Amino acid sequence: MLPDCIQLIDNPAGKTFVVIDHPQVSARIALEGAHLLQCTPKGQLPLLWVSPDDPQLPGKSLRGGIPLCWPWFGGDRPAAAHGIARRAKWVLSTATEDSQGVYLRFDLPAACISEQLPGEPWQVYVEFRLGAGIDGQLTTTNVGAEPMKLSQALHTYLPVGSIHQARISGLDASCYIDALDGWTHKTQAGDVQFNAELDRIYYGNGDNLYLHAGDNSVVVERQGSESVVVWNPWVDKSLRLSEFPAEGYLRMLCIEAANAGPDARVLQPGEQHTLGTRIQHAD
Numbered sequence: 001m002l003p004d005c006i007q008l009i010d011n012p013a014g015k016t017f018v019v020i021d022h023p024q025v026s027a028r029i030a031l032e033g034a035h036l037l038q039c040t041p042k043g044q045l046p047l048l049w050v051s052p053d054d055p056q057l058p059g060k061s062l063r064g065g066i067p068l069c070w071p072w073f074g075g076d077r078p079a080a081a082h083g084i085a086r087r088a089k090w091v092l093s094t095a096t097e098d099s100q101g102v103y104l105r106f107d108l109p110a111a112c113i114s115e116q117l118p119g120e121p122w123q124v125y126v127e128f129r130l131g132a133g134i135d136g137q138l139t140t141t142n143v144g145a146e147p148m149k150l151s152q153a154l155h156t157y158l159p160v161g162s163i164h165q166a167r168i169s170g171l172d173a174s175c176y177i178d179a180l181d182g183w184t185h186k187t188q189a190g191d192v193q194f195n196a197e198l199d200r201i202y203y204g205n206g207d208n209l210y211l212h213a214g215d216n217s218v219v220v221e222r223q224g225s226e227s228v229v230v231w232n233p234w235v236d237k238s239l240r241l242s243e244f245p246a247e248g249y250l251r252m253l254c255i256e257a258a259n260a261g262p263d264a265r266v267l268q269p270g271e272q273h274t275l276g277t278r279i280q281h282a283d
């Protein structure tokens with residue numbers, strides 16, 4: 001039985017969404033991918049960017065919100081980029097509310113994992129606490145008998161008024177891998193600013209990050225994460241991306257709490273790891 005503020009709604013194409021209308025927050029999550037698409041604390045601006053080109057079709061990866069990249073990030077394996085989780089059908093297993101907001105837990109069924117990842121006995125669930133901010137935690141357990149490698153990201157799309165004025169602080173002097181320059185390792189000097197395509201894995205840094213973007217400024221906290229992906233497709237890649245408007249790059253950027261690059265983890269039998277992010281408007 002769901003709390004009154006939470007409804008399950010099917011769109012005409014047969015895709016199911018969890019729709020939340022709570023006194024503290026409104027939000028929408030697709031069951032496919034346990035994909036948080038929208039989250040707006042009441043009386044504030046949206047915390048997440050979502051593409052207006054979203055076709056909302058089953059099997060189509062939605063562009064925006066927080067896609068879950070699991071159990072590998074990017075091209076860490078030759079199969080589908082960013083793993084299997086974002087297109088898989090998750091199950092809403094818990095949904096509660098209190099005066100501060102809502103709590104939801106989604107589980108990826110064991111049958112889906114064994115079918116799509118044969119020989120990889122993972123258990124995984126994601127929890128969202130939504131209210132004045134977003135608190136998302138992706139928890140993975142190795143339930144097998146052998147060590148298994150895990151790379152992952154909470155691929156968070158954040159809105160900005162203008163990419164030209166946006167900057168990220170908290171990464172000064174951090175090392176990063178530049179995916180656009182032969183995966184070379186470099187060191188950040190000062191804030192991250194955007195004036196061309198940018199695709200980087202920062203590592204060795206678990207600090208809070210600040211997106212300075214006028215009214216869209218947010219604080220991004222991380223848990224269990226010593227790496228963060230920062231991404232903006234800029235002009236040319238915007239034209240090639242699925243479900244992305246040509247000028248979308250002007251209004252978004254991604255700050256992705258991750259276990260990527262050198263921060264990929266090896267989970268021993270029985271070991272559990274939680275990757276978390278908390279996002280809230282900056283004062």
Ligand SMILES: O=P(O)(O)OC[C@H]1O[C@@H](O)[C@H](O)[C@@H](O)[C@@H]1O
Nearest residue numbers: 074081082155179199200229231
């Ligand atoms: O198009 P996708 O699979 O959603 O990926 C989007 C982007 O995701 C980012 O995390 C990667 O660093 C980029 O390289 C990638 O282009």
